[in-house]
Amino acid sequence: MKPVTLKQIAETLNMSVSTVSKALKDYPDVSKKTKRLVKETVDLLNYKPNAFAVNLRTKESKTIGLIIPEVVHHFFSSVIKGIIARAEKKGYLVIILQSNESYELEKKQIDLLLSKRVDGILISLANGTGNFKHLNDLISQDLPLVMFDKIAKIVNCSKVIINDRKAAYTATQHLIDTGCKRIAHFRGPLLPQNSIDRFLGYKKALTDNGLPYDPSLVYICECGDNSFEEGKESARKLLNDHTDVDGIFINTDMVAIGAITEFNKLGIKIPEDISVVGFSNWFMSSVISPTLTTINQPGYEMGKEAFKLLYKEIKNRKQNSPIKLKTIELETKLIKRGSTKN
Amino acid sequence: MKPVTLKQIAETLNMSVSTVSKALKDYPDVSKKTKRLVKETVDLLNYKPNAFAVNLRTKESKTIGLIIPEVVHHFFSSVIKGIIARAEKKGYLVIILQSNESYELEKKQIDLLLSKRVDGILISLANGTGNFKHLNDLISQDLPLVMFDKIAKIVNCSKVIINDRKAAYTATQHLIDTGCKRIAHFRGPLLPQNSIDRFLGYKKALTDNGLPYDPSLVYICECGDNSFEEGKESARKLLNDHTDVDGIFINTDMVAIGAITEFNKLGIKIPEDISVVGFSNWFMSSVISPTLTTINQPGYEMGKEAFKLLYKEIKNRKQNSPIKLKTIELETKLIKRGSTKN
């Protein structure tokens, strides 16, 4: 009933544990004959190496940790898929934890992963994270770490990101190019870098085009579980506060879809009265009516690249090669659809 | 630089490894004084037990495996969230693998998890899975296993499900109650049980109400990555094949939304010309226009319950208590919205 061990194979074959082990790993100092013999009985007895023992001996678990703010989210689940796919190919398993956008949880989860002795950690920061000691600790223990999407520029590790500022600039520029003069922005929370960058891109596009920046046109959304409702609410507020707005650049598609839904309900014509640009190219943006012009954010690729980076670092650390940190910037693209004029 | 071990603590405190270990686990045969001492230096040196050694010694990893057909999916990601939340509370981590609806991958992944020696496995079957040897093998090795959502009735393990047949019956009955006489069904693939059950519920509702069952009204969708397109296509086909259909019960919301989008485009009025009922109560079903009447499928709860069941089995196995298999049936509910008459 107990799982088969090397010892048992050695006994049935009348040889030593070491020879069996070496035979399985194709050591040069064991004859072809015994190698064949060993491999046969291994198949026969259905031997599987005890991962616990291997881990202990080799000091690695072939497992990485992934901390993500929210699992139920199209973009993040795409990232997860990319990571898992890539990791599996390289023989790594991935443990997923969800920070729920909470700094405290994030800290605890890093501790958890640390105590499980994962070989590396992938993380996308919680909105609430403004202190980076827990991450710097990882680095000083030189555990491979790469951040993606929601990063902290100040932390010294590899990263894979998009250029949020540039993408937001492009989005806003598109609104300007299609005739909008008074452009609002529904932004994300104050802390996370990409929310800041998107805001800055929006602002820069305005001033570069000689349009005044008006803070009263910027609305803050938490972009949490009820983004959709936030979109509806911000849309209502906007209409109440301003009558002359003819374009909005919105931090995420979900909020944008909320806003569009509300506009539809209130009889505001899109894009004739107000043009809307979203962010992330969520699947639904091509289904909603009108279809939503948005910025494509490549989640799956981001996951893949993030794992690739981490994998390299893990390998380098194993052979004590110097680790060169790298920041990969993925391409975004403006997807023009029905919510803006052309 | 190396992580602190029990031995080092023992040396700095001038006592034996065993005492230190026992002090940390509050054994009765070590004095309060040394317990205090040990705990102090543990904090001081920032000792973390080596999980690899603990695993090897205790023969458990405090880790479970989760195999899911598709991560980028609202329902499944909700399940994942429920599982992770519950698992974390009990000190378990979860390794996620994605079968991509492939039987072959599913088999490999079970092997992977087995070789990692997880303490238990949660699985929702791939559509392609028609052979259950890999699962029965798990059971005969008595590794705790619980299936959820996409299950195989024939496999002898705990399960958490919804009553697909009943839910489908309710959905179809609702169409009938609101005046539909000729009701089509967009069903899922042939293999998975819930797709079958939903079909059977649809059929039974028809015959119970004296309506004829017409196979030509049943359309098959793969319900994979391009469910939305499938919905559109099936909608077109349906209009082409039949002119008298006044209601459709659709296997999943995504397909339903595709169909609605197509109907909208073609000028078919919903629900006046055709009523539509979906399945799963995906978030978007309340956003689409018209809003979609659907069946609520509680993903998060399913995840929670599945883990709870698995946890019990793990505990029971540890103390060699007899394992009682259990099947939990979660409640579904008809959510009436704009795509059906009232």
Add this chain to the structure above:
DNA sequence: CGGTGAAACGAAAACGTTTTCGATGAGAAT
């Protein structure tokens, strides 16, 4: 025939815990 070298194998340490079982000593009971 002693010496050399290669080929094939094994003994044993090490990884860091947990847990059993004895050992030790102090004080109480006899």
Add this chain to the structure above:
DNA sequence: ATTCTCATCGAAAACGTTTTCGTTTCACCG
């Protein structure tokens, strides 16, 4: 003084690998 009890501790085995470093065997050469 002897036994007994308790409280407290430590030695050591065990978990199953991996890997280093010998050891053995035997062929071959000088």
